[in-house]
Amino acid sequence: MRLAVFSDIHGNLPALGAALADMDSCGDFDQIWCLGDLAALGGDARECIQTIARRREGWGKDRFMLAGGNTDRYLVTGERIALSPPKAAVDYAAHRQAILQMSAIYAWNTQQLGWDEFALLRDSLGRELKLDVAGYGQVIGFHAIPGDDEATALRPDSPDEEAADALLDRAGRLALCGHTHQAFDRALPGWRVINPGSVGMSANNPGAAEWALLTWQDGELIVELRRAAYDMEAALRGWAADGHPHIDWMRGRLRG
Numbered sequence: 094m095r096l097a098v099f100s101d102i103h104g105n106l107p108a109l110g111a112a113l114a115d116m117d118s119c120g121d122f123d124q125i126w127c128l129g130d131l132a133a134l135g136g137d138a139r140e141c142i143q144t145i146a147r148r149r150e151g152w153g154k155d156r157f158m159l160a161g162g163n164t165d166r167y168l169v170t171g172e173r174i175a176l177s178p179p180k181a182a183v184d185y186a187a188h189r190q191a192i193l194q195m196s197a198i199y200a201w202n203t204q205q206l207g208w209d210e211f212a213l214l215r216d217s218l219g220r221e222l223k224l225d226v227a228g229y230g231q232v233i234g235f236h237a238i239p240g241d242d243e244a245t246a247l248r249p250d251s252p253d254e255e256a257a258d259a260l261l262d263r264a265g266r267l268a269l270c271g272h273t274h275q276a277f278d279r280a281l282p283g284w285r286v287i288n289p290g291s292v293g294m295s296a297n298n299p300g301a302a303e304w305a306l307l308t309w310q311d312g313e314l315i316v317e318l319r320r321a322a323y324d325m326e327a328a329l330r331g332w333a334a335d336g337h338p339h340i341d342w343m344r345g346r347l348r349g
Contacts, residue, residue, distance in 0.1 A: 094226050098289045099304035100128035100271025104135025105293025107328045112292045112302035115321035126222055128271040129162025129236040136332030138202040142210040161217030162236040163243045168203055169215045197338040228312030230266035237272035239263050249277035257281050276303050276318045299349045300325040
């Protein structure tokens, strides 16, 4: 049994291309899971969704599973992540700038989407993935934590109790998640949790498109956290030429 898992593309087509090429080099898979945040923030929102749609069609919808993320929801519903209101006047300018900046980026991404791209994101929202592996047990997949696509309880350094609580009302043995842009493989009481990292916006490995290859042999799980290099500076130059409204912010996010 072989499972490819990737997440958090964030509209970065060069990174997505690198990750998919690396997947292709690894042979065939029984299942391919994408755990959300396909389009927002980067400069290739429409192209990334179209690429995923083509791959999904080619691999087959019974093998390619998709769960939406929080920024997919923002593009579909117009919602935004809530920011804590400042308590002092000295902090207001930065607060206002953050709201205006993110609103401009999401509006620019939304303008890139046609109906087909919108519908794919819409239909992915709120989904959780499940797989029963013979001789091993149940595997579940989601964007951040079950039932909440924004929570950050599943981090490489989150307290065991906090992380375990996030999985309290789910059954299984292995949990696969995204959202934090940090690749990790950790044990919790009753669970193993794996984050493949981020394809398009790695927190720890700038210029690397991250994904995970999971292989089961005789009931034992072998995990490979993979990285595929892409030209980050070329991507930024292309987005700037296309009119990305806050390319300096994006540069900071990609460089970590």
